[in-house]
Amino acid sequence: MEGLIMAAQIILSLSILVGLHEMGHLLAAKMFGMRVEQFSIGFPPRIFSFKYGETEYALSAIPLGGFVKISGMIDESMDTEAMKEPPKPYEFRSKPAWQRLIVMLGGIIVNVITGIIIFVCLTFVYGEMFISNDMVNENGGIVALDLGEELGLKTGDQIVKINGQEVHDFSEILNPNTFMGSGAYYSVIRDGESKRIAIPDDFIDKMNSKEAQSNFVMPNIYKMPPVVGRVEAGSLADRIGLKPGDKFLNVGGVTINKFEDIQNVLKGYNKDSISMEVVREGETLTYNEYFGKDSVIGFAVDVPVEKKDYSFGQSIGLGTKKAFGIVFLQIKAFGKMFSGDLSVTKSLSGPIGIAKAYGGEWIWERFWSMTGLLSMVLAFMNLLPIPALDGGHVMFLTYEMISGRKPSDKFLENAQKVGMAFLLLLMVFIFFNDIFKEFLKPLIG
Missing domain, CATH: 2.30.42 (Pdz3 Domain)
Incomplete structure (x- = not known):
């Protein structure tokens, strides 16, 4: 059951983030009069689709990404036949470089905005514990x-x-x-x-x-105050009904001031019964219980x-800081990996590692916190200057705007192929690295 909850959380989270990311590309493209042929959350096979205007909207079966197909753009579809025809006014390639740049940055910008909104809302609603x-x-x-x-x-x-x-x-x-x-x-x-x-x-x-x-x-x-936190099932504390928040006053006739005092009383305790006094919501409760087969009372101390709490205005500043803090942490981590101070295999996590981070219990605060984190990570990763990622397109468009020369379609096609091959190999590595870390390494020891 826990595995299903983990899987459901990561699928929902990625579907939300991918949908918003691709929507950023779509809206920017339509704003500049480009034709968008397809919008898909997930990769084929297609589950269902519908057509509205010139665009087909689809939900597909593999929930690890998505895409927007813009006419006249060299992308993962590798529709080279369409690129052989003369450019049409509504195509991506016919538009000025600055418009194409905004379209390619559209998904990243939406992911950043999404991450900021999530962390602002989390800070305002939950505050900080x-x-x-x-x-x-x-x-x-x-x-x-x-x-x-x-x-x-x-x-x-x-x-x-x-x-x-x-x-x-x-x-x-x-x-x-x-x-x-x-x-x-x-x-x-x-x-x-x-x-x-x-x-x-x-x-x-x-x-x-x-x-x-x-x-x-x-x-x-x-050294902490002797306050009950978690009660262990089946323990003496559970049997007599101790509750989180109960504070010990006396154990075995000894006054208790800190948790260590309880430990000292129990060391070598050899009587059949033990007396305890606790205070609960101002009321003192007294117990005298059989202790012959027990060695602990059975509770974790409450730290x-x-x-x-923060006002909404304070939450805007703090939530934004948290969101960009994730990006800065990613940059530092990359630097550590390149310098050799940080192991690549330990640092990279794929779907299995990410799903485990969501946990086997559906807690909305943690779900949205992880979704906000992933949104900022996806924005950062997509901005990397790798062909086939948004950052690769941004790199070539920046070159075009600075030099005044557009790379040839053939060059862009080849770069796209190289980038896709690299990303495919990276995905395979990350996936099998996940399997090794989560399943094989514990067996090897």
Whole structure:
């Protein structure tokens, strides 16, 4: 069931984004009087279609892209026969270069606008949920896990700055931007002394997965207030009906001030029953329960999460910043890959990896967040100067506008073939890389 939910989310998301992208090309083309022959969401075989005016609109079966066929344009259809005829006034090739440039940028512009709108709306509707870094530092600092210790961090460190900038949201410590720059560093307070922990340029390669990030650092939950977060099914906490938000006052006759106090009581506890006092919504509840076969109470501590709401005006600025932050992160990632600091195989994800990022539960906030992210990534990827992508057409049109010379149709046809072959090989590589990462690598170990 989870697999179906993942697949449904990525199909819906890509259908929305591809449809809007191709609509950007279509509207720009029609604005300049170009004839649009076909508009398709997905690639053939066709599921259904209808014709309105001069354009056939279709929904096709392979939901990994789409296309707009504009008369007189060398594109993926490779309709070379039509290009042998004399140019007609309504054709793409008959229009001024600046108009053709706007048409090719139309899809990218719409994707950028879509991404901005999504992040603005998400910021306005949901605000921002965050763990206060000050709160973490006041409650024991971090727990340094394997990768954190490898970097030089230690349990109890208080991370106060990243690259000289104060840290307010604990998630900034794990933000990919932290590891993308050159000469990055953490400023920490350890045993009352300030220390600088350098982040090697290639450390991002070690942090390039959710599993690795969960093995880096975490808030020191043992020093946190003893408040119930998640209750484990079938545990003692579940049997007696503890609920998220319950706060422990006493366990086994010992006053509890932090989660670590509970751990200390349970170490070596050898009595058949255990007494507990918790406060729930101002009411104190007392329990005295059989504990003979248990070693834990069975709950995860609640790490306090704060929420910050924004006005619509504030959301416009912050949402736009988030959207373009994704593009800047992509640029940095490409730079890291070209320099060898970031593994290509670890970094590239195809449909399987993207579907997993949506998750096996349909959560609308996460769905739209992923859709906004994909919209900005698609805009960036389409702008790359590769023939067969919008960026390839933009590159040749820019050359034409600067030099005053238009590349020959034969050159454009060959460039399109080379670009399509490259993209096909890239898609095959990404797809099989997905299969290897998700299915084969866990078996190999």
